[in-house]
Amino acid sequence: MWINPYENRFNDDFMQIRSNFHTHAGQIDGCSVNTIADTTALYEKLGYGLLCISNHNRFTPMQQTNKPDMPMKFLDGYEHTCEQHMLCLGVNKEYDITLPYQDIIDDVNKNNGLVILCHPNWIREDFWTNESLLTLTDYSGIEIVNGVISRLEGSGIATKEWDMLLTAGKKVWGFGTDDYHWQSDAGKAFTMILSRLNSPDDCLKAINEGAHYASTGLKLVRLSVEGNRLYCEASRMIKTHLKNYTYRFYGKEGILLKEDFAPSSYCELKKEYGYIRIQVINEEGKMLWTQPVYVEQWFD
Numbered sequence: 658m659w660i661n662p663y664e665n666r667f668n669d670d671f672m673q674i675r676s677n678f679h680t681h682a683g684q685i686d687g688c689s690v691n692t693i694a695d696t697t698a699l700y701e702k703l704g705y706g707l708l709c710i711s712n713h714n715r716f717t718p719m720q721q722t723n724k725p726d727m728p729m730k731f732l733d734g735y736e737h738t739c740e741q742h743m744l745c746l747g748v749n750k751e752y753d754i755t756l757p758y759q760d761i762i763d764d765v766n767k768n769n770g771l772v773i774l775c776h777p778n779w780i781r782e783d784f785w786t787n788e789s790l791l792t793l794t795d796y797s798g799i800e801i802v803n804g805v806i807s808r809l810e811g812s813g814i815a816t817k818e819w820d821m822l823l824t825a826g827k828k829v830w831g832f833g834t835d836d837y838h839w840q841s842d843a844g845k846a847f848t849m850i851l852s853r854l855n856s857p858d859d860c861l862k863a864i865n866e867g868a869h870y871a872s873t874g875l876k877l878v879r880l881s882v883e884g885n886r887l888y889c890e891a892s893r894m895i896k897t898h899l900k901n902y903t904y905r906f907y908g909k910e911g912i913l914l915k916e917d918f919a920p921s922s923y924c925e926l927k928k929e930y931g932y933i934r935i936q937v938i939n940e941e942g943k944m945l946w947t948q949p950v951y952v953e954q955w956f957d
């Protein structure tokens with residue numbers, strides 16, 4: 658049996674909430690040069706529904722300012738910054754930097770938050786080593802696309818590491834974030850959450866269920882298992898006359914199972930694939946990455 662994390666999410670009951678969990682703001686250190694007010698206004702203008710101000714080793718209390726009628730809500734969190742970096746989301750405290758990463762992950766989970774490991778390929782290919790990624794457990798996922806690193810050393814993409822983890826049977830989700838430092842960083846990479854509401858609790862629940870995808874500017878319209886096929890359809894975020902997109906279906910070990918250029922596409926579901934994740938690209942180079950649809954027994 659195949660598990661589809663998006664099952665029954667493409668209907669009027671669910672919104673697609675554009676989110677950024679990785680935002681340096683508030684003039685706390687050299688990384689946060691913009692004020693929280695300016696940063697908030699910028700993300701609201703871009704149509705975001707959820708934002709986390711995530712400064713280095715400093716929790717910024719924002720969730721308490723949420724009001725029901727606000728179009729964009731705040732999620733509490735911070736970027737735990739030691740030798741490696743990780744986003745601790747849904748928590749209202751910082752952890753001592755001498756604590757082992759696993760202890761922090763466990764405590765964040767105990768407090769109903771979640772942890773995302775940051776920019777695995779910043780500066781060098783093993784900013785997070787494969788060994789660490791494989792040894793740590795119970796983190797929610799990794800940044801598979803981190804926007805700021807398109808102007809910094811290394812690479813902001815970490816799909817190779819993601820396939821390595823998924824192939825090893827670790828159910829970790831792929832996230833997109835801006836890692837916003839400058840105003841020009843806003844809106845480059847984001848996570849779309851398919852949730853009924855944009856409250857922090859509802860969004861964290863949807864994330865835990867895998868009902869989200871990473872994007873640099875495309876929207877997922879459909880991802881469904883029907884019979885023995887996995888169907889996918891994406892679109893530009895803004896209305897367009899363009900119809901065709903490149904669809905790439907990847908299975909275990911990151912093997913390209915199928916590539917298509919069409920308005921929508923599908924892939925046969927074969928048990929030996931283990932999981933199937935899809936990358937969609939348009940002519941402007943905008944992309945989205947779905948979470949894996951997977952054989953029930955594939956993950957631990």
Ligand SMILES: [Zn+2]
Nearest residue numbers: 736742775776
């Ligand atoms: Zn970082």
Ligand SMILES: [Zn+2]
Nearest residue numbers: 679681736836
């Ligand atoms: Zn950062």
